[in-house]
Amino acid sequence: MRTWFWTLLLAVVAVALAVVLRSHTGNVIFLVSPWRIELSLTLFVLLVLGGFVALYVALRVLSWLLAIPDRMRVWRGHRAQARDHDLLERGWTQLLEGRYGQAEKDLTKLLGQTRVSSRRVLAALSAARAAHGLGEFARRDRLLDAAREHADGNTGLQEAIATVAADQLLDQGRAQDALAVLTPLQEGGARHLHTLRLLLRAESALNHHDRVFTLARGLMRRNALSKVEAESLIDRAGAARLRAAAASGTEAWRSVWKDFKSDERVLPEIALAGAMAFESAGEPEEAARILETAIPLHFTPSLIDAYARCDADQVPRRLAKAEAWLQKRPTNVDLLTSLGMLCLNGQLWGQAEHYLQRSVQMRNDARTHALLGSLYDRLDRSQDAVRHWRLATTATMALPVLAGDLALPPADTNADPAHLDAEGEYSAYPPEFIPVSAPVEVLPTSAPADYVLDPDARAIEREATAALEPDPPAVAPARGDIDIEEYFDSAPIPVPADDAPRADYGTPLSGTAGTFESEKRNDDKSHLPSDKQG
Structure with a gap:
């Protein structure tokens, strides 16, 4: 619209000028010694206009040429700004996505290449947040120090640095250090909601109940905390204040109780602490009234249990109330x-x-x-x-279930055969009785040998044990382990009382006693040691 207006205006001026020049014919004479220049008025006007246009164009071209360095500087600045914005946008996007490693890389690059101090502070704070997400707390502290250096006394940037540092210290569990960072902001008059929330977190972690109570009240009044969270903090902090004042042994708890609002006195922990304080002061009726007001609103087991603990004279009233509930x-x-x-x-x-x-x-x-x-x-x-x-x-508690004895009962060995007669048959009578009260000699024991590192230890230990222990009594071997032929070749055969064969030996012998004795002598000779033969 603006272009059309100026075009129409120039057309009107041109038409008017042509009409005027056509109706006013004349000459313009320039006397320049020794020359005399005579021009028509129309030509003169056209030359003036053309000269003006040429001069304007020349001046504009000259100005454009002279402004080239400034324009190049501005262009480089815009390009650097676009590059910085691209890095900052990419770094923040990755930071919000949780890719802290790549975010820290891009933001650290931005910190090294940008020349704007505020942008350096922003890059350093963002990189510090990424390093905090990676758990690199030492690198995070260095980035926070770099942000403080580039703040250059800017109050707004210093508050931003303190807020970010306090938030990260609280996440790390260093509430005391976070409080030291936030205290100058509070003394300087900073009343931002986020700063107050951080102060509340720090004071709550340090169990500063008076400060928690005041901050929670203020934030709830400004709708900066949800009602449930604020009431929980007020309840816990107020009850702690009341118990501490009651434990001091003075009447200071009464002033603390009066400081509570009516909707705060019915909170569970505050009501319980107040009832205990009045009960200790000898005012059970007031303690009962407090609990009776709080229980219908917050029907918690602790309040009900406290209401049931009373003297016998308070039972009828409280029993009627409890039965109504x-x-x-x-x-x-x-x-x-x-x-x-x-x-x-x-x-x-x-x-x-x-x-x-x-x-x-x-x-x-x-x-x-x-x-x-x-x-x-x-x-x-x-x-x-x-x-x-x-x-x-x-x-x-869960008591253990004792398992039954899984071992087999001991075998009854009273009727087991333990003796072998001359014919290899087991006798039916029991072994000789050994008295239980007989003293048993306990042999000294040595440290266990290492059979892996010392292969000869087993043989050495066996020899030492054999030397210390007495010879064991002869025990009849198992029937399966006896070679009957070897037994008859080596065992002594008792001489019978008469030559007649015995019926319990099985097959009768056909020889006489002399023949039997000669066979015995031959067997004895065959079992002599080898060094006596020949």
């Missing part, structure tokens, strides 16, 4: 156990047994069995008490 939750095991405890405190034995039996039928709980054992012990039902105490033990 039981009507809404008839299958709540913890509530049934607490009712049993209340009945035990009030010596209502039948009701206590009823509630505890209902509870133990729903859940095999060691505490419930122990309460039943105490109840039955109080009622002189010792067998039931012992049974429930045993069940409490088995419910607490």
